[in-house]
Amino acid sequence: MRALLLADGFEETAETSDADVAIVNTCSFLASATQESVEATLALAEERAEGVRSCPIVMCGCVPSRYGDALRPELPEVAAFVRAEDEDGIVGVVRDVLALAPSAPEGEPPATLRTVEGASAFVKISEGCDRFCTFCAIPYIRGRYHSRPAGDIVAEVRSLMDGGVREVVLIGQDTGVWGCDLGEGDTLASLLRRVAEAVRPYGGWVRVLYLQPEGMTDELVATIRDVPEVLPYIDIPIQHCSERVLRAMGRPGSADALRELFARLRAEIPGMVLRTTGMAGFPGETDEEFEELYDFIAEQEFDYCSVFAYSQEDGTAAARMGDQVDEAVKLERTQRLVDLTEQLGFAATASHVGERVRVIVDGVEEGEDGPELIGHAWFQAPDSDGAVHIACGEAAVGDVVTVDLVDSFCYEMVGEIVGEGD
Numbered sequence: 362m363r364a365l366l367l368a369d370g371f372e373e374t375a376e377t378s379d380a381d382v383a384i385v386n387t388c389s390f391l392a393s394a395t396q397e398s399v400e401a402t403l404a405l406a407e408e409r410a411e412g413v414r415s416c417p418i419v420m421c422g423c424v425p426s427r428y429g430d431a432l433r434p435e436l437p438e439v440a441a442f443v444r445a446e447d448e449d450g451i452v453g454v455v456r457d458v459l460a461l462a463p464s465a466p467e468g469e470p471p472a473t474l475r476t477v478e479g480a481s482a483f484v485k486i487s488e489g490c491d492r493f494c495t496f497c498a499i500p501y502i503r504g505r506y507h508s509r510p511a512g513d514i515v516a517e518v519r520s521l522m523d524g525g526v527r528e529v530v531l532i533g534q535d536t537g538v539w540g541c542d543l544g545e546g547d548t549l550a551s552l553l554r555r556v557a558e559a560v561r562p563y564g565g566w567v568r569v570l571y572l573q574p575e576g577m578t579d580e581l582v583a584t585i586r587d588v589p590e591v592l593p594y595i596d597i598p599i600q601h602c603s604e605r606v607l608r609a610m611g612r613p614g615s616a617d618a619l620r621e622l623f624a625r626l627r628a629e630i631p632g633m634v635l636r637t638t639g640m641a642g643f644p645g646e647t648d649e650e651f652e653e654l655y656d657f658i659a660e661q662e663f664d665y666c667s668v669f670a671y672s673q674e675d676g677t678a679a680a681r682m683g684d685q686v687d688e689a690v691k692l693e694r695t696q697r698l699v700d701l702t703e704q705l706g707f708a709a710t711a712s713h714v715g716e717r718v719r720v721i722v723d724g725v726e727e728g729e730d731g732p733e734l735i736g737h738a739w740f741q742a743p744d745s746d747g748a749v750h751i752a753c754g755e756a757a758v759g760d761v762v763t764v765d766l767v768d769s770f771c772y773e774m775v776g777e778i779v780g781e782g783d
């Protein structure tokens with residue numbers, strides 16, 4: 362949307378008081394995200410009502426995708442709604458709202474612009490999901506699974522690398538099945554090899570997130586093990602391990618199958634770092650089933666584990682289940698998992714003290730003892746895990762430096778530069 366609007370002659374401003382139109386890009390994954398999106402929109406509308414500014418508001422993204430026309434009467438403050446799938450039409454909508462004449466599209470659409478600067482970039486490889494887990498609204502919001510063609514992905518990766526990026530993080534709601542709707546031979550493993558080739562001349566890395574457990578094919582495991590640019594870091598959301606709860610969630614698997622998978626990954630991929638996601642308080646989850654999840658996470662000693670309390674999402678099958686877990690119980694279980702995963706995560710972080718690693722420099726921050734470089738090592742996914750804090754040293758964003766990890770606190774590491782990256 363930024364690229365399209367800028368190509369049409371609009372200018373971007375971070376100050377809402379300077380804007381002719383305000384665009385709110387929304388998330389609706391959870392009820393709490395929807396609420397935050399609506400509150401941000403209403404806060405803008407309130408400024409307008411107070412005469413601070415008078416620009417119209419355009420609400421884009423997943424909230425309009427999810428709630429459609431039902432939003433109009435609820436949010437009369439909004440001049441226009443743009444569903445995620447209609448975002449390519451943003452220029453027409455903004456021109457319409459501002460009563461400007463339509464513009465004639467010129468030539469090729471502009472290349473995607475990044476919304477976040479820095480040395481790491483997220484690259485979307487697919488959209489939508491066909492799994493329909495019973496708690497999840499995403500398939501209803503983002504539609505059925507479709508893979509982005511490999512050529513487009515590789516071209517974006519090359520242009521990011523030319524722009525100074527050194528790590529690409531491949532994302533999608535279900536990355537493991539990438540290519541299932543493309544030609545024969547299009548698998549995530551084949552894509553990873555192509556992306557690795559694209560980042561190799563720049564000394565870059567590739568990370569892939571959101572692999573469902575069943576997506577771990579032999580070919581993929583071998584690619585992660587054998588291609589040096591592909592980091593041995595795997596994010597596999599398990600959500601639960603109790604077979605009964607998994608079935609109620611509409612997900613395959615069992616504790617034993619997951620156990621076998623993680624044992625295989627750890628045995629086959631040296632240094633494997635594992636991230637997962639667990640959910641507490643799914644409808645009908647008994648104390649025993651929760652304890653099974655708790656014990657499983659403790660036993661597996663995941664390096665990182667995000668924990669969610671089950672959220673009753675409009676329109677999903679689980680929201681209609683009769684045996685919803687009491688809110689207080691849900692929160693208590695969630696807190697216990699958070700405490701456990703912190704304990705495991707802090708220990709996993711500390712286990713890297715003493716290692717010499719390559720660190721990508723992400724920025725400079727004001728630390729307790731003056732400015733410090735902030736970067737991340739291969740075992741730290743940007744925006745999700747901790748960072749490496751480097752007390753002194755000359756480096757610019759995007760530089761890859763060799764660092765001795767000398768200390769850790771919580772999920773954070775303290776490092777000292779010993780040289781430039783290899």
Ligand code: SF4
Nearest residue numbers: 490492493494497534
């Ligand atoms: S696989 Fe993930 S995105 Fe797809 S339905 Fe399940 S939880 Fe939602």
